[in-house]
Every structure is written in structure tokens, then in C-alpha cells.
Amino acid sequence: MLAIADLTKSFVSPEGERVEIVNVPSFTLAAGEQAALRGESGSGKTTFLHLIAGILAADSGRVTIDGAEMTALGEAGRDRLRAEKLGYVFQTFNLLQGFTVLENVVLGMSFGPRGADRAHAKEVLERVGLGHRLDHFPRQLSTGQQQRVAVARALANRPKLVLAxxxxxxxDRKHSRDALALIREVCRENGAALLLVSHDEEVLGQFEGHRDFSVINAALKEAGR
Ligand SMILES: Nc1ncnc2c1ncn2[C@@H]1O[C@H](COP(=O)(O)OP(=O)(O)OP(=O)(O)O)[C@@H](O)[C@H]1O
Ligand SMILES: [Mg+2]
Known part of the structure; x- marks a missing residue:
């Protein structure tokens, strides 16, 4: 479902120095597989997921999702592939502030293969416990509720690969357990692969054989980060 080869990305620091953040020689995820990566703050987890999703262009290397090479596509092609195959739960949610909870999920679906399906969007929002908040705007929700909207939006299209x-x-602990259980359950129902990154041991502990990002990301070893 996901195959990564020799993926690299560096940024130029404010001092003008080029710093390699991601250098992943090889990483794969089978269809339906659920994996978690542990990485400290600043270790490049978000950058890695942005590269996989084609939100950020890699310096070199290949990302292949369900047979389609993300890294070979232009911006429009990357947008299309993301809309067709990917669900992304952003660390910072990225909800559209001018739209209601329901509209955020429906709009997210409108670019995908299922199209805007309000009934299904409502169903998914009910599953994350927000059935009574459909017409609220993001700023009228607690941070945790906004995060659950982000989860609903990522899952509504029944994507083949979910990045979280x-x-x-x-x-809080209870909502964290519930949200994670829901993500995993929906992925299983849809036969979707899940790649989650976290530094929360409580979350990581729920994944058998979770892996250390520092083992996968050679940039960390070289920089001693
Ligand atoms: N656009 C950018 N320009 C310069 N440096 C960047 C840029 N984006 C990220 N970085 C640097 O890359 C490193 C990794 O950032 P990233 O956000 O991927 O870490 P992370 O593992 O997701 O951290 P956290 O757990 O805190 O979310 C950081 O040192 C950051 O400063
Ligand atoms: Mg991050």
C-alpha cells in the first residue's frame, strides 16, 4: 500500500545552513497494516508525513501509494492522488474556520471518490461523538472536539491509507483511547492501512511492535538528534 525508497528532505536553517531532516532509505506498509512510529519532538515526523502525502515536495526518492508514485507527479496530480487515496489527521487540525463542522467534513469529501455525501459525513461525525455539534464553527468547539472533527474528516472518504x-x-485519556480505537476500527472496516506518529507512550503501547522513527530515519542518526 505504501512504499518509500531513499526519501530525503532538507531545510535551510535561519543561519543559512542546510539541515537534513528526513532520510528514509526504505519503509513499507502492507494493505490493511496498522503501524505506529515513535519519535521525539523535532525528529521530523510531521515532515515525513507531509512528504508521504505530497504536501511537501521531496528533495529525492520515491513514495508510492497503492501503485501510484506520488513523487513523480506535479502539484495537481499530487492533490488528486491525495484526495483519492489518503486520509490525513493533521497535528494542527487544519479545519476551515468559516465553515461548520458538517461542512468541513462534506467539503473534505467533495474532492474524493465518494463526492459530497452529507448523510455519510453526519454518520462519521456521530461516531466521533459530535452529532450534536454539526452546525458549530470550529472556534465554538474545544480543542479536543476540533481534533475529533479532523479525525472524522480524514476517515469520511474511506481512504486506503490513513496518516495520523x-x-x-x-x-484526555478517555477521549484519546476512544479516538484511537475508532480510527483503528474504521481502518479495519475499510481495509485501510494506518500510519500513526506519536511521542505518547500510552498511544504507542496500543500498537504491537511499534517502531522507532530514529531507526527508520537515517537523518537522525547522522545529526545525532
Ligand atoms: N519549513 C521549514 N523550514 C525550516 N525548518 C523546518 C521546516 N519545517 C520543519 N523544519 C525543521 O524540521 C525539524 C522537524 O520538524 P517536524 O515538524 O517534522 O518535527 P516533529 O517530529 O513533527 O515534531 P513534533 O513532535 O514537535 O510535532 C525541526 O527541527 C524543524 O525546525
Ligand atoms: Mg509534528
Missing amino acids: DEPTGNL
């Missing part, structure tokens, strides 16, 4: 960036970072 600290998807429970703003939730």
Missing part, C-alpha cells in the same frame, strides 16, 4: 499525526495529542 499525533491524532490524540489534545485529548
